[in-house]
Amino acid sequence: MTGQADWVTSVAYSPKGDVLASASKDATVRLWDVTHRTKPRLLGQPLAGHTNAVWPVAFSPNNRILASGSRDSTVLLWDVTNPSNPVPLSPLPTDGVDWIWSIGFSPDGRTLAAGSKDKAIRLWALP
Template sequence: MLGDPTHLWGHSEPIWAVTFSPDNRILATGSQDTAVCLWDVKTGECVATLKGHEHGIFSLCFSPDGQYLASASQDKTSRIWSMLTNEEPRILDGKHLCFV
């Protein structure tokens, strides 16, 4: 049985992308505000905000082991974030819109 809905407050613009980590403990959201928020599924708290994109984020995907999160943006880049450090280890720059 599902509980009451949880409201996630952290983005200043609409959310365009949502994905769960493989262990279902983290929910990642990408927004028109250019940020990725990582949410603790149990508490509903934003545990990290990942910034680096210059335009809205419309696609997110965790690696199968949950150690990395890929984000794709209207700025025509995909970024690979380490979930261990929340650092941005790699930027993939393209001439066209990217999806992950």
């Protein structure tokens, strides 16, 4: 699978296992249809919004939201109900956060956690 303009920094499978998200140093996230493992295909356009390398990506347990974190100190969310046409959601408030290195959803999908370069873990309640 090729298509990233720079290093691939992380990947995450959707809970159903049919979509793979790839994060890149090129500041984008790409979604791949991996239903047919021997013929993966790129879905839609790259997800843009970060201004620096994207490191972690994670799908919510209900398969509806994709979260990404970046060296630009932002956490972005997308509605990926239709992975061919993801819809950007409101970014999470990240005042004072340093580079985002890791990200994960709680099992019920109502909380998002992010670890950052400033040695802190932050939690956000999601609707």
